[in-house]
Amino acid sequence: MLDTLLTTVGALALVVAVFSGWIQRSPVSGPLLGLLTGIALGPVALGVLDLPSLAESHRELHDLSRILLAISVMAVALRYPFHELRTVTGPVLLLLAVAMPVMALSTTAVAALALGAGLGVAALIGTALCPTDPVLASGVASGEPAERSVSARTRRLLSLESGANDGLAMPLVLIAVAVAGTATAGGVLLESLWQILGAIALGAATGLLGGSVLRRGADRDAVTPGPVLLFSLLLALFVLGAAELLRVDGILAVFLSGIAFNATSTGEERADDNKIDEAVNGFLVLPLFVVLGAVLPWSQWAELGWRGPALVLGVLLLRRLPVLLLLRRPLALKWRDACYLGWFGPIGVSAVFYLTLEADRLDLDPVVLPAGTMVVAASTLVHALSAPPALALYRRAAERTRERTTDTTPHKPS
Template sequence: MIDILLVGAGVLGLVVAALSERLRRLPLSEPVLALVAGVLLGPAVTGVLDLRPVTEDSTWLHSATRALLAISVMSVALRYPFGAARSRLRPVLLLLAVAMPVMALVTAGLSALVLGVGLGTAALLGAALCPTDPVLASSVVTGGPAEEDLPERDRQVLSLESGANDGLALPLVLIAVALAGSETIGAAVLESLWQVLGAVALGAGIGWLGGRALAVGEEHGSTDTGPRLLFTAVLALTVLGLSGLVHVDGILAVFVAGLAFNLVSTGADRTDDAPMDEAVNRFLVLPMFVAFGAVLPWEAWVDLGWRGPALALAVLLLRRPPVLWLLRRPLRLGRPDALFLGWFGPIGVSAIFYLVLEAERLRLDPVVLAAGTLVVAVSTVVHGITSTPGRVLYRRATSSDAAVDQSPSRAR
């Protein structure tokens, strides 16, 4: 099966490469194309990829999503100069400390209301679906069209939020697991403190060492551009492995390592990592979403009835847009910016990662994986096909506002 998966992703990669920047101007994204390809290759259509639904076998997804998220958050940490990232600290902290917990509570409440599940099951869905996905968010904020249509501040805030909240959602997930299982809240809080503080310490230390090692290599002329591009990916996987050995939050550790590396490495190092960022966003996601499309649990979705689509729609409309709208003044966002950032907070690989993590820790109610994967699939498609129209609408709205502000009547 792995060979068929790689061939399918490879062929799709050729299509993406051929379309190049034109794809970014179409109402499509690479994850959407890969998801559709996975459905066509999977048991639901042709059966070429004969994989069991995610509700029956999700163990391999943990390793796959963990590795992809590590490389993705590393690319986010290296996407902008460290000074630019630091200048966005206030809005990002506000999104992490206020918006993310509120999104978890809203999603949990919607799950309980629509699905009729108990507190524990609702909390598991709320925690897993609250983080903004860095893989899907990158397809919105990277590339030439995004740089033309969107202000740098919005792109940086969405990128940094999606990179940081993937790891910082872990405490919410651990508390949800405690609510749904036999573990105490106190034990979950203590584990969360160890996971987060240990991740920050480990990531900062290894990222600093990696940046210094690369700087020393450059001073002696022993580090060329090609090795530098791969070095950060290897650094991400190294931090991820060390995090697993000492049982700390690996995704957060990798993000912190990327920031530390960004801080101590040279400007040329950071700029040369842009091709890695593009490769992650456009090509590395393809095998993951092809596989995800092939294991979608269609029968479990049918069992949800109308409640499944209703939950997905409610989560997309109510989980994030109202929260960002209410926070627009503290975030210092104009109305178009609040609408854009409120809508484009996609749910993707990070949600799959946490859903599988919950399944490993508990004997889950089947509705958790069924409803969770449905929301992920809907978010992937809806946000993928609305990214280009959304950018165009944002550009027109801001252009109209600027024209009104500069009108003669306003000037008087």
């Protein structure tokens, strides 16, 4: 089965590489192609990929999503020069401190109403689905179509929020685990503090050290181009492993390590590294989505009945968009930017990471994992298909604004 999976993922990666330019401009993203390939080759269709069920393979999915998230948030941290990151620090902190908890609460409420679930189950779903996924968000925050249409500030906000909130969602998830299980409030508080403070210390130390070492090596011509291009990837994996050994928040530690590395390095010694980061991020996502597509719990989705689609519709419409519209003025956003940021808060790898973490910490719930993966699959589909028309609408709104500005600008007499 491993050879079949490797062949499938390898063939798909070759297709994505050959048609990468077309895929960037089309409504078919790499993650969506992976998901559809997994469904087509899974037990509900051709039966080529006969993988263990979602309940049986959730630990493997957790490890795979953890590695992919680490690489992705490192790419986000290195996507822009550090001086550009500082210009949006305040808005990003507002999104993390206000928008993310409100999104967790609103998603919890939607889950409770749509599924008729108790507080524990609803909170597990709500907190796992609240973070914006950096893997899926990269498709609408970077790349030629987005860079040509969307303002740089809006793209930076989406990128940095998606990178930071994946790790910072951990305390919210731990609270949900405590509500649904037997953990005490004191135990959750202590674990959250250790996870966050430990991640800050580990991430800052490794990023600063890594950036300083690489910079000195480059100054002395001691580093060849190959290792330089792979340095950020290796740093992400090192921090992720160290964080697991220390039992701290690995995703947050990797992101902060990338920020510290970005601040320490000059950028000259890794001028081409951003391209490598994006390429790695684009191809490494394929195995996870192929596996996810092959293990989607169709029979459990059917048991949800109309409640499943109601959950999906409620989450996609109410989880994020109203919050960003209410925060438009504090975030200094134009209407088009608030709508764009409000709609494109995709749910993907980070949700798989937290859903499988919850399944590992608690007894498998018959609703949480199936309902959560239904939203992940729907978000992968809907946000990919809506990207091209959303970019077109954004461009038209920007053009109308420019035309009105031109019409109202007084002309100087010749």
